[in-house]
Amino acid sequence: QFHMIKYEDLKWDESLGQGSFTRIYRGHKTDIRDGENYTTEVLLKELDAGHKNCWESFFESASLMSQISHKHLLLVYGVSVHGVQNIMVQEFVKYGALDLYLKRGRSVSVSWKLDVAKQLASALNFLEEKHIVHGNICAKNLLLAREGDQSQGISPFIKLSDPGISVAMLVVLDRIPWVAPEVLDAPDDLTLECDKWSFGATVWEIFNNGNSPLQGWDLDEKRQFYESFQKLPPSQWAELADLITQCMDYQAALRPSCRSIIRQLNSLITSDYEILHSTEPVTQ
Numbered sequence: 051q052f053h054m055i056k057y058e059d060l061k062w063d064e065s066l067g068q069g070s071f072t073r074i075y076r077g078h079k080t081d082i083r084d085g086e087n088y089t090t091e092v093l094l095k096e097l098d099a100g101h102k103n104c105w106e107s108f109f110e111s112a113s114l115m116s117q118i119s120h121k122h123l124l125l126v127y128g129v130s131v132h133g134v135q136n137i138m139v140q141e142f143v144k145y146g147a148l149d150l151y152l153k154r155g156r157s158v159s160v161s162w163k164l165d166v167a168k169q170l171a172s173a174l175n176f177l178e179e180k181h182i183v184h185g186n187i188c189a190k191n192l193l194l195a196r197e198g199d200q201s202q203g204i205s206p207f208i209k210l211s212d213p214g215i216s217v218a219m220l221v222v223l224d225r226i227p228w229v230a231p232e233v234l235d236a237p238d239d240l241t242l243e244c245d246k247w248s249f250g251a252t253v254w255e256i257f258n259n260g261n262s263p264l265q266g267w268d269l270d271e272k273r274q275f276y277e278s279f280q281k282l283p284p285s286q287w288a289e290l291a292d293l294i295t296q297c298m299d300y301q302a303a304l305r306p307s308c309r310s311i312i313r314q315l316n317s318l319i320t321s322d323y324e325i326l327h328s329t330e331p332v333t334q
C-alpha cells in the first residue's frame with residue numbers, strides 16, 4: 051500500500067491553505083540513512099479530524115499515487131497516523147496549485163499553456179495504459195514544479211496531484227463541470243472516460259487563466275447545464291475548442307483516446323495562433 055512515516059519524524063512549518071476536508075502545510079521529514087540525518091522539505095496534507103469517515107478514501111488516494119511513479123505524477127512519500135490525525139506526506143512542489151498560479155495574473159504564453167496540456171495528457175495516457183482512473187483531474191490538482199522561461203526555451207513542468215477525497219464523498223454537483231455527466235448517476239464507478247471529460251474542463255481552465263468554468267453558478271444551474279447537454283463557452287481558437295468539445299462529449303464512448311488527444315495537441319500549431327491572438331479573451 052504505502053510507506054508509514056513516524057509522526058515524530060515530521061515537522062510542521064507554515065500553513066498553505068486548505069483543500070476539501072484537508073489542510074495543507076509546508077514541513078520537513080527527517081530520515082536516518084546509514085547513520086546520517088537527512089531532512090527533506092515536504093507538503094503535509096492533513097485530513098480534517100471531523101471527516102474521519104473519509105479516511106479510507108484519503109488513504110486510497112495516497113496509495114494510488116504510491117503504487118505508480120511517473121515524472122508528471124506527484125510523489126507521495128507515505129502517510130502518518132497520530133491519534134485522530136491522518137497525514138499524507140508528499141514531495142513539496144515549488145509553485146503549488148496551477149489554478150492559483152494562473153489566477154495570480156502570471157501572463158503565460160499560448161505555448162506555455164499547450165506544454166502544460168501536453169504534460170497532463172501524457173500523465174493521463176500513462177494512467178490509461180495502467181487502467182488507473184484518477185477521478186479528479188482539474189487545475190487545482192495540477193502542481194507547478196517549474197515556471198519555465200520562454201526566453202531561455204525552458205518549458206513549465208507540472209505534476210498531477212492525488213485525487214483527494216473521492217467524488218462519491220463530496221457533493222458531486224460541486225464538481226460540475228469537471229465530473230463527467232454519467233458520474234452524477236453512478237458516482238461509484240468512475241471510468242477512464244470520466245478522466246477524459248475532466249481533461250477537457252481542465253484545458254478550458256488553463257486557457258482561461260485559471261478561472262473556473264461556470265464560476266458562481268448554483269447547484270441547480272449546474273445540474274441544468276448537464277440536463278440540457280450544454281457546452282462550455284468555446285475558445286476563440288477553433289482547433290482547441292474542438293478538442294475540448296471532443297473530450298467533453300456527453301457520450302463517454304465517443305471521447306478520444308489519450309493517444310488521439312496527444313496527437314491533436316501536437317498538431318495545434320502555436321505559431322499562427324500565438325501571433326493572431328496573443329491573449330485569449332476570457333470567455334465566461
Ligand SMILES: N#Cc1ccc(Nc2nc(N)cc(-n3ccc(CO)n3)n2)cc1
Pocket residue numbers: 066069074093124140141142143144145146147190191193211214
Ligand atoms: N504559496 C504557495 C505554495 C503552496 C503550495 C506549494 N506546494 C505544494 N506541494 C504539493 N505537493 C501540493 C500542493 N498543493 C496545493 C494545493 C493542493 C491541493 O491538493 N496541493 N502544494 C508551493 C507553494
